[in-house]
Every structure is written in C-alpha cells, then in structure tokens.
Amino acid sequence: MGELKMTKDNIILGIETSCDETAVAIVKNGTNILSNVVASQIESHKRFGGVVPEIASRHHVEQMTVVLEEAFNQAEVDWEEIDAIAVTEGPGLVGALLVGVNAAKALAFAKRKPLVGVQHIAGHIYANRFQQEFEFPLLALIVSGGHTELILMKEHGSFELIGETLDDAAGEAYDKVARMLDLPYPGGPEIDRLAEQGEETIDFPRAWLGEESYDFSFSGLKSAVINKIHNAGQRGEVLKKEDIAASFQASVVEVLTAKTLRAAKEYNVKQVIVAGGVAANKGLRNELQKQFNEAQIPLLIPPLALCTDNAAMIAAAGTIAYQQGKRAGLDLNANPSLELI
Amino acid sequence: MNVLIIDTSNHVLGVAIMKNEQLIGQIVTNLSKNHSARLMPAIDKLMAEVDMQVEDLDQISVAKGPGSYTGVRIGLTTAKTLAWALQVPVVGVSSLEALAYQGQFFDGLICPFFDARRGLVYSGIYQWSGDELIAVEKDENLLFDEMLNRLQSTGKRVLFLSPDIAKFKEQIDVALGELAVIPAGPYHISNPSHLGLASLNHKPEDIHGVTPNYLRLAEAESNWLKQQKEKENNG
Numbered sequence: 001m002g003e004l005k006m007t008k009d010n011i012i013l014g015i016e017t018s019c020d021e022t023a024v025a026i027v028k029n030g031t032n033i034l035s036n037v038v039a040s041q042i043e044s045h046k047r048f049g050g051v052v053p054e055i056a057s058r059h060h061v062e063q064m065t066v067v068l069e070e071a072f073n074q075a076e077v078d079w080e081e082i083d084a085i086a087v088t089e090g091p092g093l094v095g096a097l098l099v100g101v102n103a104a105k106a107l108a109f110a111k112r113k114p115l116v117g118v119q120h121i122a123g124h125i126y127a128n129r130f131q132q133e134f135e136f137p138l139l140a141l142i143v144s145g146g147h148t149e150l151i152l153m154k155e156h157g158s159f160e161l162i163g164e165t166l167d168d169a170a171g172e173a174y175d176k177v178a179r180m181l182d183l184p185y186p187g188g189p190e191i192d193r194l195a196e197q198g199e200e201t202i203d204f205p206r207a208w209l210g211e212e213s214y215d216f217s218f219s220g221l222k223s224a225v226i227n228k229i230h231n232a233g234q235r236g237e238v239l240k241k242e243d244i245a246a247s248f249q250a251s252v253v254e255v256l257t258a259k260t261l262r263a264a265k266e267y268n269v270k271q272v273i274v275a276g277g278v279a280a281n282k283g284l285r286n287e288l289q290k291q292f293n294e295a296q297i298p299l300l301i302p303p304l305a306l307c308t309d310n311a312a313m314i315a316a317a318g319t320i321a322y323q324q325g326k327r328a329g330l331d332l333n334a335n336p337s338l339e340l341i
Numbered sequence: 342m343n344v345l346i347i348d349t350s351n352h353v354l355g356v357a358i359m360k361n362e363q364l365i366g367q368i369v370t371n372l373s374k375n376h377s378a379r380l381m382p383a384i385d386k387l388m389a390e391v392d393m394q395v396e397d398l399d400q401i402s403v404a405k406g407p408g409s410y411t412g413v414r415i416g417l418t419t420a421k422t423l424a425w426a427l428q429v430p431v432v433g434v435s436s437l438e439a440l441a442y443q444g445q446f447f448d449g450l451i452c453p454f455f456d457a458r459r460g461l462v463y464s465g466i467y468q469w470s471g472d473e474l475i476a477v478e479k480d481e482n483l484l485f486d487e488m489l490n491r492l493q494s495t496g497k498r499v500l501f502l503s504p505d506i507a508k509f510k511e512q513i514d515v516a517l518g519e520l521a522v523i524p525a526g527p528y529h530i531s532n533p534s535h536l537g538l539a540s541l542n543h544k545p546e547d548i549h550g551v552t553p554n555y556l557r558l559a560e561a562e563s564n565w566l567k568q569q570k571e572k573e574n575n576g
C-alpha cells in the first residue's frame with residue numbers, strides 16, 4: 001500500500017455498538033483522541049449474569065444521539081472539520097450492530113460525509129496507535145470474550161491470521177469459570193483479582209495443540225476446572241476459590257504468553273500488541289511484560305480504558321481505511337460474523 | 342414544510358416525502374427483507390427523484406412500533422439520527438395508528454393488528470369521527486381471542502386491517518361473522534403517506550427521548566421480573 005497520503009489533518013468520527021457499550025469518538029489522524037464517550041450498560045446486564053442482546057439493542061437506540069452529542073461537545077469540533085464517519089460493521093450482536101450502522105449511515109447522508117466500515121478486532125488493534133506509532137511487521141494478540149487470535153501485520157490495514165481459538169475464546173472461559181465460582185458479572189476481572197490472592201495449587205492442563213501450532217483451545221481447561229470443583233464437592237473437600245482462580249489463570253496466561261512469544265520470534269516482529277478486553281487482565285499483562293522484556297521485543301498494551309470496547313479505536317482503524325480509499329455505501333449492513341482478513 | 346416519513350416497523354419498507362400536507366413521492370415495498378441495508382438507499386433515491394436536498398427537510402416522521410423489534414429500531418435510529426444531524430423535529434407515530442388511516446371512510450370500529458406470535462397480537466381499537474382518528478382502546482400486546490371478545494361485546498361492525506390478516510381470517514369469521522369487514526390485500530399494507538398525515542396531528546418529541554413503542558418487555562426482563570415476584574412470594 002506504500003506511504004499514506006497525509007496532506008492535511010484527518011478527523012474521523014467513530015461509532016461502536018457491537019455489544020453492550022454505546023460509544024462515539026472523534027479522533028485526529030488516527031493518533032489523537034479529541035473525544036471518546038462510552039455509555040456502558042454493564043449495570044443493566046448485571047442482574048442477568050451476562051449481556052442480553054435484545055436489552056443491549058434497546059439501550060443503544062436510547063443512547064445513540066445522546067452519546068453523539070456528548071462526543072461533539074467534548075471534542076469541540078464542527079461538522080465541517082469531520083472528514084469521514086467510521087462504524088463497526090461486525091463482528092458482534094446483530095441487533096446491537098444495526099443501531100450503530102444505521103446511525104452512521106444517517107449521519108453520512110445528512111452531512112454528506114464518506115462512510116467507512118470497520119471490523120471490530122481491527123479497532124482493538126488500532127487502539128494501540130494512540131500510544132505509539134506502529135512498526136511493521138508487528139504481531140497482535142487479540143484476547144476478549146469473543147476472540148483469541150494471533151495476527152501478523154506487515155503494513156497498515158493488512159491482517160494475516162496465524163492462530164486462533166478452536167473452541168472457546170479466552171474471555172469466554174473466564175466468564176464460565178467465574179460463573180462456576182459464583183462470582184459477580186463480569187467475571188473476568190473477579191478471577192484476576194482472586195488469582196492475585198491465591199496460589200497455583202492445582203495443576204490444570206495446558207493446551208499446546210502441537211509444537212508448531214499457534215492455535216488455542218480453552219474448552220479442555222474449562223472442563224478440567226468443572227471436574228475439579230465437582231470432585232472436590234463430592235469428597236467434601238473445600239477448595240479455596242482464590243487457588244482455583246490462580247491455577248486457572250496460570251494455565252491461560254502461560255499458553256497465551258508462550259505462543260505469542262514464539263510467534264514474535266519466528267516472524268521477527270518489531271512490536272507486539274495486545275488488544276481486547278482480556279488485555280486488561282493484570283496477571284496476563286505482568287507475565288507478558290516480564291517475558292517480552294527478557295526477549296527485548298517491544299510490547300504495547302493499551303491503557304485499561306482503551307482495552308475495552310470504545311469508539312476511538314474504531315475511528316483509529318477507520319482513519320487508515322479512509323486514507324487507503326476504502327468506502328462503504330448507504331447499503332452498508334451489520335455483519336455479525338465479519339472476519340478480519 | 343417538507344417532511345420525510347420512514348416506516349420499517351413491519352414487513353413494509355416505506356419512505357415518503359410530503360410538502361405542506363401534500364404527498365410528493367413515496368417508495369413502498371412489501372417484501373419483509375433487509376430493511377437495514379435498503380432503507381438509506383431508498384431515502385437517497387426518493388430524495389433524488391423528487392429533486393430535494395437533505396438540507397430542505399423540516400421534519401422527520403417515523404413509525405415507532407409496535408412491530409418487529411429490529412425493524413422498529415432501524416427506522417427509529419435512522420429518524421432520530423437524521424433529525425439530530427439536521428436539527429429538525431422528529432415525530433413518532435404508532436404503527437397501528439398509521440394503519441388505521443386505511444379505514445378513514447369506514448363507519449364503525451377499526452382494528453389494526455400485527456401478529457405477535459403464540460396467539461398474541463399488537464393491536465388497538467380506533468374509530469374515525471369526521472376527519473379525526475380516535476383511539477378507542479390504546480395499543481396493547483394481547484391475545485387475539487381477547488381482542489375478538491372485546492369487539493364482539495360492542496355489537497358494532499369492525500374493519501380489520503393487518504399484514505398478517507390471512508393467518509387470522511378464520512378466527513375473525515368465527516367470532517364476528519357478518520360484523521367483520523375484511524378488505525382486499527393492498528388495504529392491509531401500511532402506507533407511509535398515511536403515517537405522514539397522522540404525524541401532522543402529533544407534537545414533535547425530544548430527539549434523545551423518542552423511544553420505540555415495543556409494547557412488550559424483552560423476554561429476559563419479563564422472566565427476571567417473574568423470578569423476583571416468585572422470590573417475594575416464597576420469601
């Protein structure tokens with residue numbers, strides 16, 4: 001794709017509604033956040049123990065224009081300065097995505113602005129560009145409730161999948177184990193917190209899937225945790241929740257870290273990026289930092305607020321797509337299973 | 342005054358443009374397919390066809406349900422966001438009320454309804470009085486049997502209007518016999534210009550505040566409420 005044209009500033013409006021956050025952001029040149037507004041619905045879904053798609057979609061409709069207005073107020077930019085509108089077209093919950101996509105199309109039409117569709121995971125990767133400029137080739141580890149993937153980028157806007165989960169996503173495994181331990185929703189941060197207090201007393205399996213493989217699998221680990229709790233219960237043995245959490249997390253973190261490190265070396269990358277909600281996990285962050293420090297490979301993990309879903313990352317990824325001339329039409333639709341590559 | 346009218350709340354995708362209470366143009370399809378992909382192109386096409394610029398719009402009117410949850414949200418999100426971007430008022434109209442306009446010259450009760458599955462319908466009872474449409478019974482989510490009982494007890498003639506009429510025709514005939522009036526196919530299809538007319542009798546709503554008229558809680562929510570009630574009763 002070569003050098004990107006950058007004759008003037010590009011200001012992009014981003015919209016993200018793929019799950020339970022209604023988010024709008026305004027970003028300059030893909031690197032500067034002018035505003036980043038997120039209306040979280042987490043309180044609303046807590047009582048159901050997880051995100052209810054229909055309720056998420058209902059909230060998005062109620063929040064959309066409120067969040068838009070707030071993003072403009074905070075950024076202090078006029079519509080004239082906006083170059084394009086970027087929106088998450090997938091993957092995600094279809095009913096939730098539809099609200100963002102249709103809002104974006106209405107704006108593009110009303111304000112005569114180019115429209116750009118963004119793949120959600122590309123957004124997570126580009127959240128790191130607010131921290132530091134990308135250097136290629138780079139490797140991205142995506143870990144969230146819906147994803148566990150290793151992606152190689154040789155240039156802006158190009159993504160090569162080198163490994164992915166064969167069953168559960170890492171975040172999914174966290175949620176399921178959290179539910180077994182009766183932890184409040186969302187369970188991931190709870191396990192992380194308990195793990196810090198516990199010790200790795202149980203030797204849970206590590207799914208390596210062969211020496212060459214960069215794929216992941218967490219369903220076996222999840223079953224092992226279930227069995228352990230179940231068997232202990234039958235024997236009247238009491239397991240400390242902290243220790244289960246620590247042992248479970250140790251397995252997840254070891255596999256994620258080792259595979260990422262091996263891939264980073266094999267592909268001789270200049271940077272490693274960690275993205276997605278599970279990137280907020282302290283256990284994972286610490287281990288990655290330690291290992292990559294030793295290996296002397298620069299590691300980028302976005303600050304907490306940019307790890308979870310937000311629209312600044314969508315605007316950032318949308319900036320590249322815009323600069324590369326990619327455009328969506330007014331017939332843009334939500335695509336709940338949109339692939340990155 | 343130029344009004345853009347949007348209805349994606351049920352099978353029909355309808356957009357219309359009215360200028361000072363006069364219909365300028367409309368696009369209607371009754372295909373029940375992909376409202377999300379097709380709505381904005383339809384608006385774009387109609388605006389071009391009637392040679393109007395988006396900046397010329399003075400109001401957006403929209404069907405806010407009841408109907409398909411997703412369909413209602415597509416129309417309402419588009420309408421709200423357009424209104425917000427253009428800084429013009431948005432007016433939400435009940436999808437049932439708009440459908441009742443098909444019976445403006447009927448002397449009797451009007452029962453517009455949409456299938457809500459498992460024997461349920463979204464429905465209301467309306468009646469024309471001169472050129473004013475009166476809601477005799479407000480829109481509800483109820484068993485169609487229950488609605489038929491209510492209508493039967495009035496002893497009045499009833500005009501039934503529904504895109505789902507075929508599914509319920511037999512039930513209507515059995516319950517109301519001669520009192521039931523069921524017109525031919527196209528009368529059961531919502532017409533966006535009627536929605537536009539209806540919207541002239543409603544005040545604009547706060548753009549942020551306009552919400553769909555689902556008439557029903559999300560399933561997870563009603564289950565949750567049920568559980569809470571049971572807990573209370575048992576506790």
Ligand SMILES: [Zn+2]
Nearest residue numbers: 144276277309
């Ligand atoms: Zn995400």
